[in-house]
Amino acid sequence: MEMEEIYENIDEVSFESSKPSVNEKALQVSNRGLHGAVILLGLFCGFLMVGLISLGVHSAGLSSAKANLTKSLQISDNKILSLINHLGASYIQISNLTEGRARLNITLNNVRQELERLRAEKPCGKGWKRFGGSCYFLSNDIASWKTGRNYCRNSGGDLVIVNSKEEQKFIAGFKRGSWIGLSDQEKEGIWKWVDGSPLTLSFWTPGQPNNGANKPVLGQQNCGEIFSKGTWNDVSCNNELHWICEKDN
Ligand SMILES: [Ca+2]
Ligand SMILES: [Ca+2]
Ligand SMILES: [Ca+2]
Known part of the structure; x- marks a missing residue:
């Protein structure tokens, strides 16, 4: 068990x-x-x-x-x-x-x-006056524009070219009717200076330039003059006036 x-x-x-x-x-x-x-x-x-x-x-x-x-x-x-x-x-x-x-x-x-x-x-020479860089001559004689210009060119310059108000005032001071180097001989109404430059500054007398106002007695007016009072006019180039020359000093 x-x-x-x-x-x-x-x-x-x-x-x-x-x-x-x-x-x-x-x-x-x-x-x-x-x-x-x-x-x-x-x-x-x-x-x-x-x-x-x-x-x-x-x-x-x-x-x-x-x-x-x-x-x-x-x-x-x-x-x-x-x-x-x-x-x-x-x-x-x-x-x-x-x-x-x-x-x-x-x-x-x-x-x-x-x-x-x-x-x-430097002296400008006898009879010449200085203004700025130029010398100026006012003639005692009178002659046509062309004759006056020839005189200036033979003197080493040309008829005056007005480049400024000051120069205008200076030549107006001569107080004598004279030729300036301005003409419209090439083309009527187109005014040029003797060096060929165009007219940009002018001092024309009122009513001028009038080219003789179409009066046959006055003929064509193709040359510029400065009146004794200082303003400009166009007149026949054959007239006889004093002339103003300008040359470099
Ligand atoms: Ca001048
Ligand atoms: Ca004219
Ligand atoms: Ca005139």
């Missing part, structure tokens, strides 16, 4: 041992979980490795790009520095040129003043 109980116990024991206990099941589940975790960890490590390698490659690329950028910046810095130096040199050159020009202007003004002084000292 005792033996039977022992066997029964043995059977119970062996039966119980062949079945996994709750703890063993938990352990088995835990082992499987661990296994899975190890695999996941391995995969994670693998990915991490790949990531690190990629990061290393990328980092190497960045370093190379940074080096290139630094080099480019250095070259740009050098160029800017060179440009600044160049601009500085140009500025100095411009300053020197400006100063040089100012000095030349002063010299030129001095030369002009000296020339004016020398001209003022």
Whole structure:
């Protein structure tokens, strides 16, 4: 009887041992979980490795790009520095040129003043009067416009050309009816000075020039005179008047 109980116990024991206990099941589940975790960890490590390698490659690329950028910046810095130096040199050159020009202007003004002084000292010749840079001659004789002009040309000048109000005022000061270097002989109504220049500044007497007002007795009026009162008139070139010459000093 005792033996039977022992066997029964043995059977119970062996039966119980062949079945996994709750703890063993938990352990088995835990082992499987661990296994899975190890695999996941391995995969994670693998990915991490790949990531690190990629990061290393990328980092190497960045370093190379940074080096290139630094080099480019250095070259740009050098160029800017060179440009600044160049601009500085140009500025100095411009300053020197400006100063040089100012000095030349002063010299030129001095030369002009000296020339004016020398001209003022140089006599115009007997019977001639100076005004500005020219000499003027008022004839005592009277003659036609052409004869008066020939006299002036033989003296190194020509009949007077009025270039300014001041010059007009000066010759009006002679207060004598005289020929001036003005005519419309080439084309009626087109007045020109003896040097061929057109008339731009005039001091005609009101109503003049009238080309003789179509009166046959007066004929064509193609030559310019200055009245003793100072204003101008057109008159026949064959009339006989005093004349005013002008020549450079
Ligand atoms: Ca003149
Ligand atoms: Ca005329
Ligand atoms: Ca007239």
